[in-house]
Amino acid sequence: MTWALLATQLLNGLQLGVLLFLLSAGLTLVLGIMNFVNLAHGSLYMMGAYFAAALYGRTESFLLAAIGALAGTLALGATLERLVISKLYQRDHLDQVMATSGLILVLNEVVRIVWGVSPMFIGLPEALRKTVTVMGFQYPAYRFLVIAVGLLMGAGLYLLIHRTVVGMLIRAGASNAPMVSALGVNIGRINALVFAAGAGLAGVAGAMAAPIFSVQPGMGESVLIQVLVVIVTGGVGSVRGAFYAALIVGVVDTIGRVLLPSLLGQLFESSVAQAAGPALGSILIYLMMAVVLAVRPKGLFPVKHG
Amino acid sequence: MADHDNYTRTRWLAPAFVVAALALLPVAAHWTGQTYYQVIGTRIMVFALAAAGLNLILGFGALVSMGHALYLGVGAYSVAILSHYGVSSGWIHLATALAISTACAFVIGAVCLRATGVAFIMITLAFAQMFYFLAIGLRAFGGDEGLQISLRSRFGPLDLSDATTLYYVAFAVLMLTLVAMHRLVHARFGLLLRGVKNNERRMRALGFPVRRYQLVAYVLSALVCTMAGLLLANLTRFASPSYMAWNVSGELIVLVILGGLGTVIGPVVGAGVWIVLEETLTSFGLGLPNDGDAWMREHWLGFLGLLIVWVALSMRSGLYGSLVRRRGGTER
């Protein structure tokens, strides 16, 4: 395994990581503040991808498509919060799990009805279609963009949460929601805001992912699981935790997938490795999460309650 | 929570109706020559069994496990792999399945119970995912394509390859489980579980080593799910990793809540309604104008989703729960 190859893997891990972060940031707050389990978060990612693809079909502009995806999912998020989610804050996790898994089915079907079953196309501007050569190895320009945008959004979120009044309230909410409402703050409005924002971020992630993966019904579900892993590993309610966990999961997943088989390949004769390697590779992040939770049940960066 | 003392009339009628219906279904099916509905019935009871198992920790113990499909898989694969090697004795299938899942459940439960709340949901999910990918990795046993079951379990004279036998075996197992469940809930163990659900801190202060008992409950529920898995394998003559997919775990949760959380008969109602809905929606025929039927069939999952959301929003205690809900106190 050459150095350039390793570097590529790291970048891939990083790129997957920032995507996961965009998805986790909103959801971890929803979990932390409203103590709400939202399994439909992945579907918002899917909707983002579809909004983007649909808009691209009209405008042939990726930028517009991405912006549209953000706006669309923001609106969708706000609506869902109004109609369904807000009614479930006071319920136990079971009702939430049930309702949101129902939402997954509904949104998948809506997509099928509106856009059909075939994957959708979304193009990229010429500049992003080629590769950039850095330190002797080539890497897709678009993925650099994804990484950059992800990191920028991360920084933005950090400022929002640590430097603004809203952010202060959000943090307070994450550590002690009743206290905040006791302060006479309208917790309901904060919830709505956080949920919609989370949906927006998921939408952006979807739009960013659309040109890399295939835009189709159910694309949100596999991602959802990874996102949940990130959130729990990072510590529910902690955006900082989500950020680090996302990067860790991204890198571990990517590197593990590629390294493990070749590693095992050296240990055992290759047929065994061929069989075990990938299986192990795909288990790795869950293994990691299980270990983390077994050692630190509240995750890597637990939010202090009280 | 079914109160020992004052049962309202519906509380006896509803279960009685369910049991009678299940007992007579094969007769009706054969009489009308619609043996297929016997298959549906078996399916319902298998999932009812799994849901009942989950209900033990979900409804009475307040442990939200998002990974119980894992034990469905353990049950199914024990049958598949053993019969792959020509073992057809149901007793061996059963013994192996229970042994393996006991071992797994003890370890997994011990780890998971260190976490609480959302973290518990997630870590159970994580373990289920691990086994899911493991099964996909098992190339020797079909990998992702799953494993066909040539020899089905044979318990002495009872051969589960006969549909009717399978049906009544499933029926018997389910009934026994429900009775056991009912007794358990009102016995010391059940009271303790419900106590933990109601006020864990107090239970500790009273001197209960809560975790230990929760672990036992977790293992018990896992074993019931394993039984269901074993029957499922015999029903579908197939073991597939998709039995352990995370959305199956989710589906089990939905079954429990749909039927009525923490009610003994609820899971059966939940499974019945769910599977019957599946059947109805997929073969939808009300003669709607301009091919509305076909459209319904095409998008049935969407309607199922809407229904789930609606139930979650409006029925705090599920279908059965709301049927028998007492004025005032809730069913939980």
Place this chain on the structure above:
Amino acid sequence: MSLLSVRQLVKRFGGVLATDHLDLEFQAGELHAVIGPNGAGKTTLINLLSGELPSTQGSIVFQGRDITQLPVDARALRGVARSYQVTSVFTEFTAAENVILAVQARSGHSFSFWRPVLADRSLREPALEMLATVGLLRLADERVCNLAYGECRQLEIAMTLAMQPKVLLLDEPMAGMSQRESQSIVDLLLRLKGEYAIVLVEHDMDAVFALADRISVLVYGRCIATGSAENIRSSSEVKAAYLGGEETTL
């Protein structure tokens, strides 16, 4: 030697010292009241004794055995039983079931999966006995959510007693009670006095002085005085301490 003793006990919350190198001795059969202004660390002390809070430093010795590291349930089984300031009962159960749970905890294992609890005389009878002791027998089969506040407080004491404890840790048993209700608790405690060692945290000074054999005064996590009702009443130090504090009926 004393039944329950606390040596150099420290509890820190971040920077705050809630319990500051505390030394206390609780004798068998004695009602030992712990008083002090709000935030003096009274409830913290109860939580440390019952094991719901881990102590930062120091040791807790019960019957000559160091129990500092034991979890809540283990201490409870050894005979350290508590009641809560905020009523903590099983609202969805009947009064009887509540007490039965307490008896069950005492009676060892709960691995019985078949026999209905309510048919189990070895559980039901002691439970009803306890309800009788606190005068709730008539409400035995009433759901707790339908009980009056005062009745819930009494029920809680019944549960605590059902654990056959050696030490009762009572955290403001009379909090938020009407005159009549708290009087009934006082009577109850007078009856229990002597049978158990009782650690009583209470704001109602009349009650305290009526009941206590010994009183310790906590201020900012430190014990500034321990002694009989009389010397506490007369202690200038205590007065000084309380002048800063709020409620005082000295």
Place this chain on the structure above:
Amino acid sequence: MKLERIRPTVAAALLSLCLGSALAQAPAPIRIGFLATFSGALAPLGRDQYDAFMLAVEQRGGRLGGVQVQVLKEDDQFKPEVGTQLVQKLIERDNVPIITGITGSNVLMAIAKPIAEKQVFLISTNAGPSPLAGAQCSPYQFVASWQADVIAEVVGKYAADKGYKRVALMAPNYQGGKDILAGFKRLFKGEIVGEIYTPLQQLDFSAELAQVTASKPDALFAFYPGAGGVGFVRQYQQAGLLKTLPLLTTGIIDGTTLPALRESALGIVAGHVWGPDLDNTANRQFVQAFEARYDRIPSNFAAQAYDGALLLDSAISTVKGNLSDKIAFAAALKSADFKSIRGKFQFGRNNFPVQDLFIFEAVKDAKGRMTMKSIAAPLKNHADMYAAQCLMK
């Protein structure tokens, strides 16, 4: 409290609804169960299969072989256990004599045995796993599409003819993937410089692509059905490999994915049994009719299903609609006496086709749409290598 009252009624309504469906039983001429994947990632395949099959039926006024047919559409969701469930339904409730469609080989593997046991005829119009071609062949099961290996073998042959020396291979890590790569290696004589199996659910292949290019091959052979394929090609393009490293594929480029790939597929080579530009009258009419009816270019899945319909049409007419004589109907099917839109078509001893195989390239057609253009036909009258293991006469 209003809810209080409606809840029981709703519960009751649900129950009565299903009882209703139980009683729904229309008398039908010949019932054909059409079991395919209509939901999830592979839905487009099932849709094309069904649309084309129904096109053939419509063209014959709702008849096949001159007999009215009723097609029962069932969605296996690409899950074997659901497949077996639906097969039971089709056979026991609707007692169909024929089941066709079949998108996934995993489903086919699960249902083949139960169907054969019930002596119901199974005509797969897509999946063709090797076990059924060999030891598990049966007079009741026919595969009108192709045995999985052959579409890889043709690419291997093509790569050899083209003179590629070093080729790298990529496929998802499951039996189907294994079979395909094995098929490629069978007829490719050069050196395999890398054989990468990616986890099944994996959608990001950039890491593996980097690995592959590191080994400096002359060409890359890849197999990614459904969702993975689209992502794979997009990433292949973004990695800038489209121009530098020839991409040989099977199961990636087809009518269902091209609309989502557009330019990023240009120049990619694929091996298959059929393409829209195959030059025979039957095919020209089919493509024309399909486009007219559904306003899109038919995929090979559509083509195979259409052939399946033609096969049934011929067989049913030979037995004059009398399916009770199973021996006769099996023989009629086996003779495959119909004008295949693939040109030549006949069944081998294992009831899998013996047919020509082609190489296609993704190009833009006159209307600027992406389509497949045939550029070579390396294998003529090709039979799969498992036929020998089939003991059926």
